[in-house]
Amino acid sequence: MYIRRFALFALITLGLFTSLGYAADAPQQAASASAFEVIPPNKDSDLRIFYADGKIVNGTPALEKMNSDASLTLWLAGNQFFAMEDVINAFQKAQPEVGNIAVITLPPGIILNAINKGGWNYEGKDYAMQPDIYASVDLGHLKTLKGKGTMDTYMIYIHNALELMVAKGNPKNIKGIDDMAREDLKIMLPNPLTEGIMKFYAKKVLQNHNLWDKLSGGKECKSCDPTPNVHFTSVHHREIPDGLKAGTVDVGIVWATETMNALKEGHAIDAIKLPPEDSLINEVSYAIGTLTSSTHKEAAKKYLSFLQSDSGQNAYAKFGFINASKDDLETKSIP
Secondary structure, three states, rough: OHHHHHHHHHHHHHHHHHOOOOOOHHHHHOOOOOEEEEEOOOOOEEEEEEEHHHOEHHHHOOOOOHHHHEEEEEEEEEOOOHHHHHHHHHHHHHHHOOOEEEEEOHHHHHHHHHHHHOOEEEEOEEEOOOOOOEEEEHHHHHHHHOOOOOOOEEEEEEEEEEEEEOOOOOOOOOOOOOHHHOOOOOEEEEEOOOOOOHHHHHHHHHOOOOOHHHHHOOOOOOOOOEEOOOEOOOOOOOHHHHHHHOOOOOEEEEHHHHOOOOOEEEEEEEEOOOOHHHHOOOOEEEEEEEEEOOOOHHHHHHHHHHHHHHHHHHHHOOOOOEEEEOOOOOOOEEE
């Protein structure tokens, strides 16, 4: 029933879903022959250059200018997308000599693939490039780069927590993770292939509650319905709040920061806070480091120093991110 309801709604609102990137797989499939990592369709707002004069360029025009115009390039775990304008503006104010900064905010697994492949393909065009700095929600990604000789050191710079996102007023009376076993709920989950939130954190919580096999049906896919009342996202950032708004979703697992952002954007949603063993508030960490191939090492050093400062920490904290400790912020060798 859930699959039919989801499909019917998608057909009725095809134009809206295509604009959000839910039902636009054709461009990605057409570009699949590329040797570079394919960026999912309609991700312009995750591809940006922040110019020193305040101008922001998005999408394909940004990709075309990143190699020539940027004095620093950051590829970051995607759920920071809504914070980056403020973070970059604060950094440019603190270090105006750095100049123009390119930022790509996509799932860290996709970014890791792009680093290994040497660039991106977007809307059928290839862009050979590499970042100066890479950040992920899993230190294992950085260990992979160390194994290839492309990254040596890292630090933890922010933390986050899991929570449930529901419709305003919580009409389904959802109290916690165990409620996701209910057959009457339409559930949307970050996909377990490229979304770090699911791959490294939420899956673990669902397994602890003996719910992973029930909800996933033993499948790991994206833009799919693994079981009758569950949908795995494509790229996740906005899909769960948009699904709640559309009425096709009752509950989803998100980062606490995403709930705050959805509320700021006017979505009629509420958050169900989770206990530490389910929110993983003491585990969720964002690791960042400079690639050994960086062509802007001095600018990269300044950016990491900014993140260690009160200004850097505060720029993230206002979006709901949890400050890193003094020990977290110390530069360490990747184990």
